[in-house]
Amino acid sequence: MIKVIKIGGNVVDNPExxxxxxxxxxxxxxxxxxxxxxxxxxxxxxxxxxxxxxxxDGRRVTDAPTLQVVTMVxxxxxxxxxxxxxxxxxxxxxxxxxxxxxxxxxQKRAASPVDYGFxxxxxxxxxxxxxxxxxxxxxxxxxxxxxTASEAGDLLNTxxxxxxxxxxxxxxxxxEVELVYCFEKAGVLLDVNDETSVLPEITPAYFAELKxxxxxxxxxxxxxxxxxxxxxxxxxxxxxxxxxxLSQPGYGGTTLRNK
Amino acid sequence: MIKVIKIGGNVVDNPExxxxxxxxxxxxxxxxxxxxxxxxxxxxxxxxxxxxxxxxDGRRVTDAPTLQVVTMVxxxxxxxxxxxxxxxxxxxxxxxxxxxxxxxxxQKRAASPVDYGFxxxxxxxxxxxxxxxxxxxxxxxxxxxxxTASEAGDLLNTxxxxxxxxxxxxxxxxxEVELVYCFEKAGVLLDVNDETSVLPEITPAYFAELKxxxxxxxxxxxxxxxxxxxxxxxxxxxxxxxxxxLSQPGYGGTTLRNK
Numbered sequence: 001m002i003k004v005i006k007i008g009g010n011v012v013d014n015p016e017x018x019x020x021x022x023x024x025x026x027x028x029x030x031x032x033x034x035x036x037x038x039x040x041x042x043x044x045x046x047x048x049x050x051x052x053x054x055x056x057d058g059r060r061v062t063d064a065p066t067l068q069v070v071t072m073v074x075x076x077x078x079x080x081x082x083x084x085x086x087x088x089x090x091x092x093x094x095x096x097x098x099x100x101x102x103x104x105x106x107q108k109r110a111a112s113p114v115d116y117g118f119x120x121x122x123x124x125x126x127x128x129x130x131x132x133x134x135x136x137x138x139x140x141x142x143x144x145x146x147x148t149a150s151e152a153g154d155l156l157n158t159x160x161x162x163x164x165x166x167x168x169x170x171x172x173x174x175x176e177v178e179l180v181y182c183f184e185k186a187g188v189l190l191d192v193n194d195e196t197s198v199l200p201e202i203t204p205a206y207f208a209e210l211k212x213x214x215x216x217x218x219x220x221x222x223x224x225x226x227x228x229x230x231x232x233x234x235x236x237x238x239x240x241x242x243x244x245x246l247s248q249p250g251y252g253g254t255t256l257r258n259k
Numbered sequence: 260m261i262k263v264i265k266i267g268g269n270v271v272d273n274p275e276x277x278x279x280x281x282x283x284x285x286x287x288x289x290x291x292x293x294x295x296x297x298x299x300x301x302x303x304x305x306x307x308x309x310x311x312x313x314x315x316d317g318r319r320v321t322d323a324p325t326l327q328v329v330t331m332v333x334x335x336x337x338x339x340x341x342x343x344x345x346x347x348x349x350x351x352x353x354x355x356x357x358x359x360x361x362x363x364x365x366q367k368r369a370a371s372p373v374d375y376g377f378x379x380x381x382x383x384x385x386x387x388x389x390x391x392x393x394x395x396x397x398x399x400x401x402x403x404x405x406x407t408a409s410e411a412g413d414l415l416n417t418x419x420x421x422x423x424x425x426x427x428x429x430x431x432x433x434x435e436v437e438l439v440y441c442f443e444k445a446g447v448l449l450d451v452n453d454e455t456s457v458l459p460e461i462t463p464a465y466f467a468e469l470k471x472x473x474x475x476x477x478x479x480x481x482x483x484x485x486x487x488x489x490x491x492x493x494x495x496x497x498x499x500x501x502x503x504x505l506s507q508p509g510y511g512g513t514t515l516r517n518k
Contacts (some may be wrong), residue, residue: 010345027359045331046309068336072304076335077327080406080414084358089267094359094390099343101353101399134397140360140390155339185353 001033001236002136002171004113005180006164011243012039012078020184021081024246026089031194033142033167033177034093036082042073048177053132062117062157071097075145083143089245098122098148099155101131104166106156120148121155122163124233127170133195161223164180165230172234179235180251181223182243187254188224192217202256231258260495261290261395261430264439265423269297270502271337280441281341283505285348288436292391292401292426293352295341296419301332321376321416329416330356334404342402353399357407358382358414360390363425365407365415379407379415381422383492386429420482423491431493438494439510440482441502446513447483451476461515463487483515490517 005025011017025034026155028176045052046069054061079095086093098104104127106120135142146160161181168179187198202210207224210216216224227238241253264284302509303326305312313320321329338354345352357363363386365379394401403426405419420440427438445456448467461469466483469475475483486497500512 033325043309049304050307071339072331072335074335075339076331076333080330080334080356080358084408084412084414087358087361087408088410092360095356097342099339099346099352099354101351102346135394135401138397139391140393144371149343151347153343155343181510238371 001178002034002178003028003178003180004033004164004165004168004171004247005182006035006037006160007182007243008037008160009039011040011186012036017243018082019085021243021246022085023089026091027247028230031136031141033144033171034082035164035167036074037162037232038070038074038247039078041077042070045073047071047178051096052118056114056116059116061115062119064118067118067155067157069148071155075147077142079145086141086143091141094135095143095145097145097155098158101128101135102126102149103128103131103144104148104158106150106158108152108154108156113244118154118156120150120154120158122148122158122166123131124166124169126151127166129170129173132167132171133174144173146205161226165226168202168230168235169233172236177190177235178237178239179227179230180186180239180241181248185244186242186245186252187240188220189217190215198252199254200250202254203259207256227256228258231256234242260435260437261292262287262437263418263423263427263430264380264441264505265290265292265294265296266441267296268298268347269443270441271295272300276502277341278344280502280505281344282348285345285350286506290395290400292403292404292430293341293394294405294419294423294426295333295337297329297333298337298407300336301329304332304413305326306455312435314374315375318375320344320374321378323377326414330414334406335430338402338404339499345400345402350400351398352402353394354402354404356404356416357422357438360387360394361385362387362390362403363407363417363422367409367411367413367415377413379409379413379417381407381417381425382430383425384462385410387427388429388432391426391430392433404499418510420485424485427489427494427497428492431495436494437496437498438486438489439498440486440502441500441505443501445511446499446502447475447479449474457511458513459509461513462518466515486515487517490515
């Protein structure tokens, strides 16, 4: 069994939360892979460098200078800071981008109808399973930054949720995989205003029911649909939880299963 | 036999030189490790970010903001750009800092008499031989950025020449090692103004003679002394050459040997 755990910018941006999370992560038994998001440092550095952030329909455009900044920040500063911290916690961490050992090959997004620049969508069939397997069997805990590369040789800014899902799907060919998304809430809530109303488990049938009753929030629906796609693709379970709960059984979150 | 090849900032800063060098590097037969220096991008980015470069006796002080910049630039942008380029050339590159898999553990330099900040000197006995061996046997060509980490958990800015030497010495415990320093000149020159006057081979005895005759330039003496230390420590040979000559036999440079 291998755990693929994704943390977002909200954890990366908060030194105290990150430190606590990394202690809990280091203490987890068994094989594990950490995928980290970007955080606000990249935006702050872009601003200081005088790079204008272009947005189209609420989405950031990754032009060449922005690509340089996110590669520096995600694959450089954040990745190495996390690796270094895990090493001091006794976890044999090794940091990677998707370019390293061609772990994650992406397709540069088409320039029309909207040109988002150097942004890539992972190609699941091209997942670097040999790279992953060799490194895991070698005793390393992989720490993956959301920068990938196309076969043509472009580095590409990539959504960290998708990176985590691609790794989970890829690894499911050779192992049982638990995919864990850490986010701001404790899990999928029955009542969006009550953090204690976490639904411990959701099956596809129950999900359909929740949607029909309008219980799942708009923002949560695509997240859950993606999670069920991963399960349909071979991932054993997907957990949605709060990063602060990693030391708890079931991470105090919502587990999605195909039964 | 394994080659440990170091390129400096002069190659990293020049896209055309770098591209040519990487093609030649990718074409080299056998196991190889690339160590890259920093280049001027870090200085330019520091300046844009309004970070003042503090110098003491001609040496840069690595304060906390500067450490962040060099980690971003060296271990992020430069490292991933090189890895990605090598992958497109069919070379299975994997990028690392010294923190990854604890490849290179450093001692933070003492704060007195001069406090250079977050600067580290590698501890040869703590070289991550298992990490290196596992990755090389796994089929990866390592690309190493000159950022290392102390056991206490500080990321540290580190001289790339020293990183290359530490790797060469460490690897010599399990393999024959050729250490190659690429720099601006064709090699050690008999006449400093004549690029064709390369001395093809220097032994310790010949080096003593050259020094006595005042033939070796001031700047070259510590480089050669370090090289002979590496040889005394178990490295089979050290080559000093121009990065543009990597496809030539003996790299058209000067080979130092212990005989």
